[in-house]
Amino acid sequence: MNKTALITGASKRIGKSLAEHLAANGWNIIIHYNSSGKHARELASALNERYPDRQFKVIKTDLSNTNEVEKFTKTVLEKFGKFGLLINNASVFDPGYVSETSSSLLNSQLNVNLKAPFLLMRDFKKYCGHGNIINIVDTRITTNKSNYAAYTVTKKALWELTKMAALEFAPGIRVNAIAPGATLAPIGKGEEYLNNLAKKIPMQKPGGFDPILKSLDYILANSHLTGQLMFADGGENLGTSPWGENKL
Numbered sequence: 001m002n003k004t005a006l007i008t009g010a011s012k013r014i015g016k017s018l019a020e021h022l023a024a025n026g027w028n029i030i031i032h033y034n035s036s037g038k039h040a041r042e043l044a045s046a047l048n049e050r051y052p053d054r055q056f057k058v059i060k061t062d063l064s065n066t067n068e069v070e071k072f073t074k075t076v077l078e079k080f081g082k083f084g085l086l087i088n089n090a091s092v093f094d095p096g097y098v099s100e101t102s103s104s105l106l107n108s109q110l111n112v113n114l115k116a117p118f119l120l121m122r123d124f125k126k127y128c129g130h131g132n133i134i135n136i137v138d139t140r141i142t143t144n145k146s147n148y149a150a151y152t153v154t155k156k157a158l159w160e161l162t163k164m165a166a167l168e169f170a171p172g173i174r175v176n177a178i179a180p181g182a183t184l185a186p187i188g189k190g191e192e193y194l195n196n197l198a199k200k201i202p203m204q205k206p207g208g209f210d211p212i213l214k215s216l217d218y219i220l221a222n223s224h225l226t227g228q229l230m231f232a233d234g235g236e237n238l239g240t241s242p243w244g245e246n247k248l
Helices: 013-024 037-050 066-080 103-127 149-169 191-198 210-221
Strands: 004-007 028-033 056-060 085-088 131-136 173-180 229-232
Touching (some): 013 037, 013 085, 013 210, 037 056, 066 103, 103 131, 103 149, 103 173, 131 149, 149 173
Parallel strands (some): 004 085, 028 056, 085 131
C-alpha cells in the first residue's frame, strides 16, 4: 500500500486536521496550498520534527487556474513520486442566491470545487492507477437552500462525480466522499455562532474534526467500500431537530 497522500487545501482548517491525522498514522503528506504558504510550511516543519522518519512536502498550485491544474499531478509525480491517496479538500465558499450569482462567482466556485477535483481524479487514475480518492463534499448537498447556490451546486455535482468515478475506476481505485456539517465557525465568526447553528441539528452540538477523521479511517480500512458518502454532520442531513428553535 502506497502511504503517501496528496491533500488539497491542506495548510489550514479541515485540510490541516486531515494531514495531521494521517501523519500520526504513518503517512507521508504532500501539502497543497495556494495563498497560505506560511501555514503550509509551518505545518510541514512541525510534522517533519514530530515524525522525522517520514516525508512532508509542500506544493503551490492555483486550483482556479485550469492550466495549472492540468500540470499539477505530473509536477507532484516528478517531485515526490507516486501517491496512493488523493483527498480533494480545497474549496471556495462564497454566498449568493441563484438570482444574485454573477458569472465570475459561478466560475470561481466551479473551477475550484468541481473542475479541479475532476481533473485531479482523472490524472490520479491515469498516472497512479491504484489507491483511494476521497472527496470532501458538504451536508448542504441534501438541501435546496440557495443562499450559497453556486457553492452548493458544485458540491452536489462532486458527489455525483464520486459515484461515476467509483464505478469507472474500480477495482484498482476506490472513490468515496465525506460530508461535514457544523465543524468550524466560518472565518470571521466565533464559537457562539457555531454553537447556535449546531443547536438546530439532531445532535445539538458541533462535531469538530473528530467525526471527519473517523470517517476517513473507516473509508481507508474498509477495502470493499466504494461510491459511498459518509455524513459527518451530527444528523444535519436528516433535517432540523424538532427541538431546534429555527429551521436551518
